Amino acid sequence: GDSVTQTEGLVTLTKGLPVMLNCTYQTTYSPFLFWYVQHLNEAPKLLLKSSTDNKRTEHQGFYATLHKSSSSFHLQKSSVQLSDSALYFCALNYGGSGNKLIFGTGTLLSVKP
């Protein structure tokens, strides 16, 4: 069935280093992918959403590219900050699902000084 996989449960990095959080998906329909960010004790908020195949989208220093050939939408940032410490969810909307989203299990990013 349709699914989203985030392989890392926890990523710990030192401030200033680059990061990539993995997201792969499975669907036979046309996909829309999203990254949501959730800071401690807050609601999930949209970070960025996919565009067309192989086109990069960016927001707040984060970027991701939808690659349909590899069913991936990895989240990247060139230099993480302490304030980036949060839980990151990848989510899939696919044609035929109405407006429902399927969420991955989330990756906790912890940035150390």
Add this chain to the structure above:
Amino acid sequence: EAAVTQSPRNKVAVTGGKVTLSCNQTNNHNNMYWYRQDTGHGLRLIHYSYGAGSTEKGDIPDGYKASRPSQENFSLILELATPSQTSVYFCASGDVGTGPYEQYFGPGTRLTVL
């Protein structure tokens, strides 16, 4: 920005008791959703609605009911609460017009069932 509110923010209930979680949105979105969040599971869809008077089962509906009496309000009802329903519950709203398919989340309700 989209505004979704939830009440109560924290709730302690007893096993077998009835619990009602409320959600209100002022964005005139047609669609509303209830999720629960548990470590290791991410966000899982319980019920959703396409508009007033409609409710649909999500991926984990067992033990939950939903009610959408108006465009603005969407409730989640636990008729007989169990400890396994201890979780953080999020309400969200969204519409194709805000899309593609973006959802806006409320602040969450932390429910503890003893």
